[in-house]
Amino acid sequence: MPRTPVYIICSPRPQIGKTLIARQLSEFLRLQRGDVLAFDVNLREPSLVDYLPRLTETAEIDDTYGKMALMDRLIVDDGLAKVIDLGYHAFDEFFGMIAEIGFIKEAARSNVAPVVLFVADSDRVSTRGYHTVRAMLPPGALVTVDNEYVLRGDLPETFMHSRVIRIAVLPAFLKSYIERLTFSFTNYLRTEKDTSTELHQWIRSNYFSFREIEQRLAQQRE
Structure with missing residues (x-):
């Protein structure tokens, strides 16, 4: 049987592009699979639930009830891909919880x-x-994201012990464009007739990276 994926986008650092990646991944999974459920564990605004309110639920892990409520949703083999936009403030608490309960x-x-x-x-x-x-992860379960907007140079060797996907830097005017709450990556691909535009190529490149992750998961099932 196909495995149900749970994607956790994270970093212990703020303002590093986690929500942008979670947005793109959520839209890609909805396009690829037909549906997706996202969880917003974030203090900043705008956050994932502001961009994708129909796909996203807020989650809190400040107490035992919140932790168990989230884990109960993640451990279900229902075929529905899950995406977690994990705010930096919750990084230690979340992975401490995962270790404690044997997730x-x-x-x-x-x-x-x-x-x-x-x-x-x-x-x-x-x-x-x-x-x-x-x-704490099995082989192949960790993917390094090299966001070139954050790392203005070579990826440190420390992070090369896992697969790497790269998110290229966009010009400032395009970055402002995609940060609008009404912007949709998938809708842009569908409606923009000029496939040579920089934004079109950028989105396609990121979607291709996500598709490779999905394909690797499929290969692990065989």
């Missing part, structure tokens, strides 16, 4: 496939967070 082993028993997209940065906090996450 990774339970996910394997429940035919659920967690995939962590870790957005890299060059500081010590990011390096430490990356190694913490890498130590």
